[in-house]
Amino acid sequence: QVQLVESGGGVVQPGRSLRLSCAASGFTFSSSVMQWVRQAPGKGLDWVALISMDGIDEKYADSVKGRFTISRDNSKNTLYLQMNSLRVEDTAVYYCARGAGWTIDYWGQGTLVTVNS
Amino acid sequence: EIVLTQSPGTLSLSPGERATLSCRASQTVTNNYLAWHQQKPGQAPRLLIYTASRRATGIPDRFSGSGSGTDFTLTISRLEPEDFAVYYCQQSSYSPLTFGQGTKVEIK
Numbered sequence: 001q002v003q004l005v006e007s008g009g010g011v012v013q014p015g016r017s018l019r020l021s022c023a024a025s026g027f028t029f030s031s032s033v034m035q036w037v038r039q040a041p042g043k044g045l046d047w048v049a050l051i052s053m054d055g056i057d058e059k060y061a062d063s064v065k066g067r068f069t070i071s072r073d074n075s076k077n078t079l080y081l082q083m084n085s086l087r088v089e090d091t092a093v094y095y096c097a098r099g100a101g102w103t104i105d106y107w108g109q110g111t112l113v114t115v116n117s
Numbered sequence: 118e119i120v121l122t123q124s125p126g127t128l129s130l131s132p133g134e135r136a137t138l139s140c141r142a143s144q145t146v147t148n149n150y151l152a153w154h155q156q157k158p159g160q161a162p163r164l165l166i167y168t169a170s171r172r173a174t175g176i177p178d179r180f181s182g183s184g185s186g187t188d189f190t191l192t193i194s195r196l197e198p199e200d201f202a203v204y205y206c207q208q209s210s211y212s213p214l215t216f217g218q219g220t221k222v223e224i225k
Contacts, residue, residue, distance in 0.1 A: 050214070062118075103150060103168070104152065
C-alpha cells in the first residue's frame with residue numbers, strides 16, 4: 001500500500017534552515033507528481049509546493065517562493081523540502097502528498113516544524 | 118490565484134441526517150479539477166472525491182460530489198458517527214493550488 005513517511009521536523013530559530021524528507025513506498029515514485037502541504041496549529045490546509053515526476057518542473061506558493069526548494073531523488077524514492085530563512089509564520093505540520101496529476105490522492109502523517117526563538 | 122470559499126463554516130447535524138457542503142471558486146475550475154478531503158482531529162487528511170464527482174478508492178457511497186465551473190457540492194447522504202470531521206475542497210487546475218478554509222461537520 002502507499003506509504004509516505006515524513007522526517008526532519010523540529011524546533012528552529014527564525015532565519016535558520018531545515019530540510020524535510022519524505023520516504024515513499026508502495027508505488028512507483030518516479031511516476032508520481034509529489035507535493036508538500038502545511039497546516040499551522042488550529043488552522044486549515046495551505047499548499048506549499050509541487051514537483052513533476054522527473055523533477056524538472058517546480059511550483060510554489062507565493063508565501064514560500066525564493067525561500068523553500070522542493071526536490072526529489074527518484075533513485076531513493078525520497079522527496080525533500082529545503083526551507084531557508086524560516087519565519088515564525090512557517091510553524092506548521094508539513095505533509096508530504098502524492099499526486100495523481102496535480103490532484104492529491106495520498107497523504108503522509110506529517111512532521112511538525114516549529115519556528116521560534 | 119483561485120480563491121475557494123466554503124460554506125457554511127460549521128454544520129451542526131445529528132447522525133442519520135443529510136449534510137450538504139458548498140465550495141465556490143473565484144474563477145472557473147477547468148476540467149472540474151476539484152477535490153474534497155476529510156480530516157479528523159489529530160489525523161492527516163484523506164481524499165474523498167476527485168474531479169468533482171468521482172469517489173476515491175474505498176470511500177463509501179454515502180459520499181457524493183457534484184458541480185462544475187465555479188460551484189461545487191459535497192453531500193453526505195446519511196451521517197455516520199465517523200463522518201464528523203472537517204472537510205476541505207481543493208482545486209488543482211491552476212498553480213498555485215488552493216484549498217478552501219474548511220467546513221466543520223459537528224454533532225448536534
